[in-house]
């Protein structure tokens with residue numbers, strides 16, 4: 183391991199997805215002399231590359247890009263991107279607020295290419311405290327590249343934004359290393375290259391990713407046999423009606439945060455159908471049409487299993503065997519591949535943070551997204567995307583990104599200006 187730079191960074195970011203990218207732009211536009219540096223595990227900028235399904239659209243208005251809600255005049259807005267690419271007029275002609283995910287990814291990559299503050303192929307694998315004069319004054323961030331080479335960066339403050347972790351249901355625990363059981367996160371990268379004509383594939387899940395994957399597979403030339411297994415009675419549409427959508431307004435964060443814990447929980451449960459286990463109405467209609475068309479033309483290539491839970495999964499000599507429990511009792515499915523569109527968990531990765539856990543108070547992140555730490559621990563540790571319980575449903579989405587970045591950027595600047603914490607020049 184080599185210590186790359188002896189001067190500590192004022193701020194070191196873990197991950198360079200939209201959250202930390204938005205923060206990098208906010209710091210840049212604030213024009214403060216902050217030494218900020220970000221470490222990203224991927225070899226280059228990418229946004230959920232495994233789910234970059236052609237034709238898939240954004241589920242949020244392009245006006246909720248990395249910057250516009252904070253600074254509508256920013257040179258890093260989606261509109262600026264369209265202008266720079268010579269597509270502004272054509273985009274206007276489309277009369278939509280919802281670009282494709284392919285285009286929005288290109289926008290994010292365009293912004294990232296103008297922020298030379300990120301080191302790619304650097305997965306953070308540990309963070310250790312640096313002690314001086316009886317208190318923790320900085321942190322040492324250990325990262326590793328794809329070749330396994332380690333590096334080390336010292337930082338005064340941290341911002342942690344590594345996104346969600348693919349949720350792997352317990353029933354499939356024994357098939358974790360089986361290349362035929364794939365999370366939706368790896369759909370394009372791991373599932374598509376394995377497709378063979380006539381394969382039988384089970385897609386598990388009732389949300390947006392399941393609907394997109396099922397639709398994509400159904401249209402493929404391989405003539406795949408597909409089973410869609412969902413827990414609910416029917417695929418349900420995401421509620422994006424205007425009054426409900428107000429819950430994603432950045433102004434709602436403070437209101438939500440001020441609620442008593444029980445009311446926050448109630449609100450999250452009541453409004454879960456804005457984001458969880460729901461899909462776009464268009465995708466649901468397309469899926470229904472596919473099944474209807476099959477009933478007109480005859481055939482049994484596509485099957486929907488509603489109100490079913492997987493209770494057992496194993497590898498057999500024939501392939502994969504899945505047992506479902508549903509209203510008519512247990513039934514078995516044989517599959518060549520199982521796709522888990524089962525969502526993501528948001529919990530701070532203890533394998534990264536374990537060096538600091540003894541300094542955490544265990545309290546949730548504060549209003550300014552700072553993790554409460556014990557007395558004597560000077561570095562501020564901010565988190566992005568890990569405060570849904572205290573900051574509301576928008577926390578894991580793009581909706582509040584621009585303003586959250588501004589809040590964190592201001593806190594960071596305050597901390598750095600706090601004199602004793604100013605990085606040595």
Ligand SMILES: Cc1cc2nc3c(=O)[nH]c(=O)nc-3n(C[C@H](O)[C@H](O)[C@H](O)COP(=O)(O)OP(=O)(O)OC[C@H]3O[C@@H](n4cnc5c(N)ncnc54)[C@H](O)[C@@H]3O)c2cc1C
Nearest residue numbers: 197199200201222223233240241305306344345567579580
């Ligand atoms: C398929 C899909 C579509 C979505 N579409 C929308 C949408 O339309 N609208 C919306 O509002 N939300 C959408 N979301 C929600 C999504 O979480 C946010 O849009 C957004 O990606 C959150 O950004 P982030 O930077 O917090 O996390 P991420 O985008 O997940 O980025 C985290 C980054 O951290 C990196 N990383 C992880 N661990 C480490 C480590 N140890 N060291 C270094 N780097 C690390 C990852 O490689 C990644 O690049 C979608 C989610 C998915 C999965």
